[in-house]
Amino acid sequence: MLRSRHVMRQLQLPLQRAYSTGSNPSDGKDPEDLHPIRRTFRLLGNDMLKIKEFFVPTAEKYKDVPKPIATQSKFKFGGDKGLDDEFQTHCDVLIVGGGGIGSSIAFWLKEKARNGLNVVVVEKDEKYTRSATRVSLGALTQQFSLPENIQMSLFGAEFLRNAPEHFGTDIPIQYTPHGQLVLAGEADADMLKQTSQLQNELGARNELLTAERLASRFPWLNTKDVALGCLGLEREGWFDPWALLTNYRRGALGYGGHFVHGEVVDFVFQNQDQEQRSSAHPNTGLIFTAAFSFNLFSSGDGKDAEETPETKLVNTIKRSIICIQNEQYDKAEQMLHLSLRMAQDLQSSHGITYVYDIMANLAMEREQFKKAEKLFVDVMKRLMSDGHTEDSPKILHISSKIAHMSQLQGELEKSFQGFTWTLQRLAKLVKEMPKDNDILELYGLTKNWFGQLLMKQGKYTEAKNLFKEALEILVEVYGTLNDASVTILNNISVAYVNLENYTEAKETLLHALSIAKELKDATQEGVIQANLGLVYLREGLLKEAEKFCKLAWKLGKSHKNADAIEQAEYCLNEIKSSINR
Numbered sequence: 071m072l073r074s075r076h077v078m079r080q081l082q083l084p085l086q087r088a089y090s091t092g093s094n095p096s097d098g099k100d101p102e103d104l105h106p107i108r109r110t111f112r113l114l115g116n117d118m119l120k121i122k123e124f125f126v127p128t129a130e131k132y133k134d135v136p137k138p139i140a141t142q143s144k145f146k147f148g149g150d151k152g153l154d155d156e157f158q159t160h161c162d163v164l165i166v167g168g169g170g171i172g173s174s175i176a177f178w179l180k181e182k183a184r185n186g187l188n189v190v191v192v193e194k195d196e197k198y199t200r201s202a203t204r205v206s207l208g209a210l211t212q213q214f215s216l217p218e219n220i221q222m223s224l225f226g227a228e229f230l231r232n233a234p235e236h237f238g239t240d241i242p243i244q245y246t247p248h249g250q251l252v253l254a255g256e257a258d259a260d261m262l263k264q265t266s267q268l269q270n271e272l273g274a275r276n277e278l279l280t281a282e283r284l285a286s287r288f289p290w291l292n293t294k295d296v297a298l299g300c301l302g303l304e305r306e307g308w309f310d311p312w313a314l315l316t317n318y319r320r321g322a323l324g325y326g327g328h329f330v331h332g333e334v335v336d337f338v339f340q341n342q343d344q345e346q347r348s349s350a351h352p353n354t355g356l357i358f359t360a361a362f363s364f365n366l367f368s369s370g371d372g373k374d375a376e377e378t379p380e381t382k383l384v385n386t387i388k389r390s391i392i393c394i395q396n397e398q399y400d401k402a403e404q405m406l407h408l409s410l411r412m413a414q415d416l417q418s419s420h421g422i423t424y425v426y427d428i429m430a431n432l433a434m435e436r437e438q439f440k441k442a443e444k445l446f447v448d449v450m451k452r453l454m455s456d457g458h459t460e461d462s463p464k465i466l467h468i469s470s471k472i473a474h475m476s477q478l479q480g481e482l483e484k485s486f487q488g489f490t491w492t493l494q495r496l497a498k499l500v501k502e503m504p505k506d507n508d509i510l511e512l513y514g515l516t517k518n519w520f521g522q523l524l525m526k527q528g529k530y531t532e533a534k535n536l537f538k539e540a541l542e543i544l545v546e547v548y549g550t551l552n553d554a555s556v557t558i559l560n561n562i563s564v565a566y567v568n569l570e571n572y573t574e575a576k577e578t579l580l581h582a583l584s585i586a587k588e589l590k591d592a593t594q595e596g597v598i599q600a601n602l603g604l605v606y607l608r609e610g611l612l613k614e615a616e617k618f619c620k621l622a623w624k625l626g627k628s629h630k631n632a633d634a635i636e637q638a639e640y641c642l643n644e645i646k647s648s649i650n651r
């Protein structure tokens with residue numbers, strides 16, 4: 071019997087396996103938006119546009135800048151929150167170092183994205199004793215030679231001028247725009263003239279002063295060897311950098327950013343191929359998120375920075391999902407219980423149902439099938455009392471899972487009845503809504519699961535036919551390149567082997583292999599190669615069998631992939647024992 075555990079397992083996952091985003095993947099966003107890096111750059115991209123618009127190089131622009139509205143404090147704190155924030159197991163943006171720059175990035179990202187990005191700052195020095203920001207003089211100059219630097223300083227000055235609008239007045243920045251004076255000797259005087267002209271063109275106003283004018287304006291200044299001076303007329307000056315850092319940090323925290331005390335000591339890089347693959351080719355784990363979307367995860371209009379009980383609930387649920395994706399099941403369980411209590415306090419019926427559903431999926435993931443079934447039944451009851459009928463996709467989704475869990479527990483008759491019941495209703499739904507991808511996906515997955523049951527019952531021909539139907543449906547939904555195709559093709563080949571049709575089995579596996587290669591999925595590739603080896607072994611072709619098993623082993627080793635190695639070693643052991651027989 072061929073082994074297909076690892077490949078099949080991917081179809082059994084009830085939760086989405088792709089990188090987590092901190093937001094609900096099913097809330098109808100552009101798939102591009104699911105990638106945290108793309109989302110971050112998109113946000114920054116918009117920001118950069120705004121900044122560009124802001125810098126129309128005319129001094130006139132600043133005449134109408136509205137007066138800052140002084141408020142006591144923009145952010146509500148029970149005291150200043152320190153760096154002992156709750157440790158985040160996942161984030162969209164990780165900032166190493168919470169000095170002036172890191173805290174500023176955190177502030178701007180959170181100010182812009184609010185709940186849309188989970189931003190975490192890691193700072194090793196709680197008291198900032200050695201940070202440059204803390205010891206900085208806090209001088210703000212605009213006298214640069216590069217246009218970009220001049221523009222940045224203009225933005226910085228404008229921001230400092232309006233600091234109370236951004237931060238409130240709790241911790242004054244002490245912005246004091248009294249100008250900066252830059253001096254040049256004979257050799258650098260021309261350069262000073264040129265840069266002064268550029269600065270004025272861009273709106274950073276300053277004036278050139280000869281040595282005589284400098285001496286009369288600043289009698290205390292020694293002007294010996296000074297040929298020219300340049301004095302900033304607007305916005306240049308100084309401020310309190312520690313106050314700025316503190317405000318940035320409080321602001322970022324106020325918008326829901328996280329600061330943790332710790333030192334980043336290394337980076338472990340993930341295989342890019344894997345990540346790209348997961349965004350380009352959907353995997354079938356979507357089954358969970360496709361079933362439920364109660365719009366709990368809408369990110370709001372971004373205007374309200376305060377955490378309401380509802381946003382607290384949503385954030386706790388999100389964290390629990392992140393924990394599940396990171397396989398931190400105990401922590402996820404705790405958070406789900408907390409979420410349940412919150413949802414009950416809020417009397418949010420949808421919230422309670424949603425939490426129960428995640429709990430059920432978590433139990434299924436942990437192979438706690440009895441518990442999962444009980445929870446799924448509770449979810450079904452709640453859905454039905456909300457008006458869902460036996461034929462509604464959400465109910466069918468759950469009944470398919472219950473039937474699958476029965477199969478996994480060896481309750482084959484119960485599983486058979488469950489699948490027959492579910493598939494009858496799904497077939498009707500597909501007729502009514504032939505273009506509904508969620509229903510089609512569920513139909514395909516249920517057929518595949520039913521096929522697995524029939525394999526257990528020794529009904530290989532029926533199983534093979536069901537797998538083929540499942541494949542056709544899922545290709546219609548995802549296209550040819552997807553994990554599910556590889557898994558189902560592997561299942562078909564297992565059926566063929568049991569029917570002793572080795573030629574078809576090999577052809578099917580070669581087809582699966584080509585898809586796995588295109589997907590750059592080394593695990594699937596290794597497992598399929600090992601299975602090919604096993605088919606050759608069945609045919610008594612030992613050399614061919616050994617070739618594929620060794621290829622699988624090498625692939626597993628080079629990609630440090632335990633699943634592929636395990637499958638290859640199984641295959642090689644089978645060859646050895648067949649030689650010894």
Ligand SMILES: Cc1cc2nc3c(=O)[nH]c(=O)nc-3n(C[C@H](O)[C@H](O)[C@H](O)COP(=O)(O)OP(=O)(O)OC[C@H]3O[C@@H](n4cnc5c(N)ncnc54)[C@H](O)[C@@H]3O)c2cc1C
Pocket residue numbers: 166167168169170171172173192193194195198200201202203204205206207208209210332333334335
């Ligand atoms: C004496 C002095 C005077 C200055 N005067 C001016 C001035 O007048 N005007 C001006 O514009 N600029 C001035 N500067 C420069 C300015 O202060 C810096 O450019 C700016 O503060 C840099 O900010 P930063 O966040 O990059 O660095 P920092 O403020 O040094 O912050 C870096 C943070 O990263 C943390 N960190 C480092 N490694 C890790 C790690 N692996 N894991 C976790 N945390 C880590 C550190 O603990 C630190 O808190 C001055 C600098 C100095 C030293």
